[in-house]
Amino acid sequence: MDRYSFLRELADSWVLLLLVVFFLGTIVFAFRPGSRPLHRDAAESIFRNETKPASAGEKEVE
Template sequence: MDTYSFLRELADSWVLLILTLIFLGVIGWAFRPGSHPIHEDAAAVPFRHDRPEEARADE
């Protein structure tokens, strides 16, 4: 068996399985029960330095 055929067979079977398991692990990690506050904080990053509405009304 030449190298290309071996690597192609490996990629079609085991590497695909490993990458699928890694993908599912990352999805599971992102949606774990304790991660909600972390995601809320990350979602608020673009708005951290916005001025409050009271400061805008004074202008």
């Protein structure tokens, strides 16, 4: 079997399976229970200094 055929069969079977498992794992990780506060914090982080601009020396409050 030449190299191209071997790599083609590998990509069509095991690598495809690995990528599907990785994709599903990423989806499960993003929607896991308890991650809502982390996602909300990341989404609202750009509005932390909405009432006044941050000064040059001011650190973010967590």
